[in-house]
Amino acid sequence: MLNETPDNETSDAARWARLIEAVAIRRDREAFAALFRHFAPRIKTLMQRSGASEQLADELAQEALFLVWSKASLFDPKSAGAAAWIFTIARNLRIDALRRQKRIPASDTSETELEFQRDEGPLPDAGxxxxxxxxxxxxxxxxxxxxxxxxxxxxxxxxxxxxxxxxxxxxxxxxxxxxxxxxxxxxxxxxxxxx
Amino acid sequence: MTVHHHPPDELLGAFAAGTIDLGQHVAIATHLVGCAKCRGAVRAMEHVGGAVLAALPPSAMSDGSFEALQRRLDEASETSAPVQRRGRAFSDVPGLPEFLGSYPDSSWRWIAPKVHLRPIRLPEPSATRVFLLKSSPGTRMIEHTHTGFEMTCVLSGSFVHAGGQFGPGDFDLGDGSVDHDIRIDSVDDCICLVAMQGDLKLNGVLGRLLQPLIRM
CATH class of the missing domain: 1.10.10.10 (Winged helix-like DNA-binding domain superfamily/Winged helix DNA-binding domain)
Structure with missing residues (x-):
């Protein structure tokens, strides 16, 4: 299952979703390692391009994957794609890190998460x-x-x-x-x- | 609720990317409360974010980072519920995003005949100021232009200006080029959330007299 052709993007997306579910249901360390290998180095790039130092980018990438682990059961493959879900985790961490840099005291990740929480009524593309x-x-x-x-x-x-x-x-x-x-x-x- | 006026696509994109300041974020989030179509667009833009992220060139992680993380996993508790709103600030005003509930509440204050303002104090310094504005039916807002931009989300009631009629859920983006001559045309009060950068420039003698009162 972990060896699908890497250039097949459709199966990549499906594979990531399965990996996150494996983490959620079985606390599967191998699935987590596969997610880490793909996403941590790319989140690091995202953070560096967003102005973070190499060290901070590394820390934020680790933190993002830590949140993937601890929030895996909140991932709903029906309402979010795996990459999009991980992107939102990274985005919220980055906003948070910027707030800490500005020494804004009351800021924690859950605050940023709340700010992006949308009261999802039926979406136009729900079906x-x-x-x-x-x-x-x-x-x-x-x-x-x-x-x-x-x-x-x-x-x-x-x-x-x-x-x-x-x-x-x-x-x-x-x-x-x-x-x-x-x-x-x-x-x-x-x-x-x-x- | 039928929404006729939406934020421009690039603003929805910047919201999804997380690159706008908190004041603007509040305005877009308020529009999203009432607009399923734009919620769908933001979600699509988050998918674009995911696609951009997944296609970035990798940067090597520092030595031992995975092992360090693995040790943390052992102690990690599982999060099984999404974060919950805290606080009840602004709960008397329908149509606002829930996260404003944890902000310091404020009360309406008179700023001009038939016009009341209620500041929304953001928990971080932001170049964008946010406030609620309540105007009685028939009020003509003083003609004004902006030095920056102004985002307006209608929560209840309606107003008209040269750009059309704006009712609940509608989003209006004004910038320096717009000469606002606004009239409240609803039977009840019109309540809007406004996010504003720069200053209002009020035209006319009355406007200049009121200017110091309206400055926040």
Missing amino acids: VATSQIEARVRDALSLLPDEQMRVVELSFFHETAHAEIARALDIPLGTVKSRLRLAMARLRNLLDDFS
Whole structure:
């Protein structure tokens, strides 16, 4: 089960979901190790690109995987994809770390989690399987022109304010904004079929 | 609730990415309470975040990090319930996101004829100020422009301006280019959550007189 072709993205997503479930149900250490091997080094990259030092990025990546372990039973493969779920854990940790840097006392991870908790009424795409949404997102992303994809990617790194994206890509600020708007509109269109 | 006016896509994307400040986050979260369509869009954007994360080049973890983590797992307790809201602040105002319940509550104060304001004090310094604004039916808000931006979420009642009519669930984004001439057209009070950066610039003599009162 752990040896599916790595370049098959659909089975990757399904495999990660199964690994998280194995952690939740059986406290499966091998499944956890597989999740660690794939996600910890990538969360570290995300944190470093978001302005964290190498050491902090390493700590945050470990902490993210620790939360994957302790929250695994909250993962609902019907309402979130595995990668998206892990992304939200990393995102919340990063917000939290920034608050600690600013010495904001009352901040802990659960506060950030609460801020993102949405009172989920029926979603427009409630009838659509998560795997279909994931496949759709991948397709939508693969259809984006490279220049738009770069801007979307960078928009996920905190502190990569639009002005910094402009500098990183050596394009005018207005171009960043228009590419981002185009890309989002396009993703929205491609994903809207679910509503 | 039929929502007609939504935040721009790139703002929903930035919300999902976690790259906007807390004041703006509060405004978007308030819109999401009443808008299933935008909740769906945010969820899709979190999937995009997952896809971006999964495709990043890996950075080698420090030596021994996995072993150190493994030792922690032994002591870890399992979290089986999502975090719960704490506190009941602002619970008298329907349509606000639950996490505001743990913020310091505040009371309405008079700021202009027929207009009351209730500050939402964020637990961290933010360039964006957030407050509730309650206006009586028929109120004409003083004509104003912005030096920054203003996000408005309608919680109850409605208002109209050149951009259309805004009722419960609607989201209005104003920036320096917009000359707001707002009229409350609902039968009952219109309550909005406003997130604002920069200052309001009030036009006219009355506006200049009121300016110091409205500054937060």
